[in-house]
Amino acid sequence: MSATTRRPLTLAAAVATAVALGATALATTVASTASAAEVPLSGYELTWGIKQSYRTYVTGMAAGTFTPADGATQAANNGAFTFTEGTGTYDSTAHTVALGFKGGLKIASALHRFELTLSDVKFDSKAAKITADVTQSGATQDDVPLADVTVTQAMTDMATKLTPEAATVFGSSSYSGAAGDPLTVVKKTPESPSPSASPSTSTSPSVSPSPSTSASPSASASASASTSASPSPSQGASESASPSASPSDTATAPVSGDITDGTLGWGVKQSFRTYVVDGVAKGAITTSAGATQAAGNGVFTFVDGSGTYDTDAETLSAAFAGAVNFKGHEDNGSYGLDLTLSDLKATIDNGAGELTADVESLGETSADVVLADLTTDAADLVAENDVITLSDVTATITAAGAKAFGDFYPTGTQLDPVDLSVALSEGAELPGGDGGSASTGGSGTSGGTTGGSSGTTGSTTGGGTTGSTTGGLTGGLAATGAGVPVGALGTAAAVTVAAGAAVVLAVRRRRTDA
Known part of the structure; x- marks a missing residue:
């Protein structure tokens, strides 16, 4: 037998001996303290x-x-x-x-x-x-x-x-x-x-x-971060626009005036949509009066924007048509959840603003409830081709908004972002055409009484958690x-096993060196 062959065999024997010694010491210790097993x-x-x-x-x-x-x-x-x-x-x-x-x-x-x-x-x-x-x-x-x-x-x-x-x-x-x-x-x-x-x-x-x-x-909790992505133009939401426009783009639009049309894209919060359709509520979402919802329990688009703007003062105020109803927890034809949002309005003033809506819950209506505080990425309102577009506007729920949702979310929770596009002249083309043609239809429902459907993804029921519902734990x-644990196992046995482990490590190193 060659020296090259003998050396691995010798090392293997040393490893086996060390492990056997550790095992023998361990067995002896456990036998001497039988009650320590449990x-x-x-x-x-x-x-x-x-x-x-x-x-x-x-x-x-x-x-x-x-x-x-x-x-x-x-x-x-x-x-x-x-x-x-x-x-x-x-x-x-x-x-x-x-x-x-x-x-x-x-x-x-x-x-x-x-x-x-x-x-x-x-x-x-x-x-x-x-x-x-x-x-x-x-x-x-x-x-x-x-x-x-x-x-x-x-x-x-x-x-x-x-x-x-x-x-x-x-x-x-x-x-x-x-x-x-x-x-x-x-x-x-x-x-x-x-x-x-x-x-x-x-x-x-x-x-x-x-x-x-x-x-x-x-x-999730946690401070919650919105898990929904910005809606695409095909869902009736606005595309991102360049923060600046060339003089030729802006020259056609007056610095102030009336808004002739507009769309507002907002999903409320993805976790809330999931809760209604696929969660505890086992319910449905219905849009009406011109509002639409994107496929796959997606975001909502509100249409026919009207209002005023002033690009010098950096202000904008717009109201939108359409309504969305969330209904669930049905029992013999009555519902524990029956919430409708309509007459949505967005105001922006130098990069900050509010999102309001009329809120009807279980038959009681409150007008112009401030649902969310809005924050834009840029303070400047810039018109491009007679259209002002604001994308991914941060929406944070207010105390009044939290109350409107039955304290479903604590004040300060980040909701889905808002996408806003308004036309400043007749014939100006909004992103995505008319803002609703690719959606599911003005009176469509999402979810029905599926209860256990898994067609949507996102935060967990109750809107709590941020991020995905799947974990990597x-x-x-x-x-x-x-x-x-040395105390429970016995110091002598632990030392012997450690010595055996050291031999194994040494063998591995020597084999690597070879």
């Missing part, structure tokens, strides 16, 4: 808010309540829930914890006609899941998986992702795969001495996600068996 745990607390946007939806638009019981509590200002007196075991071989918690949570809305109770909440770091018993309509389903968890060693602020089962429990298909609130599991009371140290689940770096703050519905870091 160390009893007690006095733990679990804090999880499900999803901030869901909490906002329940207490806002649904006019519902959360009622903790049997030791569970809820933080102030509609905050997260804490379940107490957690007991279970720590597996010192797999380095995982399994805990069950005391407390229940009743979630109910008479307006939107739902009632459910969560109890027997459990956290299993090996499975990387949160489960609970769910009671609805008098029937209880045990151990329903509500969220996948990205487990960290500290077990604080762990990222969660809602499951398809959670989407069914909470009544929205858009919740499946959506980011939930972060999860924290901590020890709150002293525990009797045991040979193990505090349970460790993984040596992977902690992932500390921020809780979503948008009123999904999310929230992976659960179960502790399930890999990484992260040996």
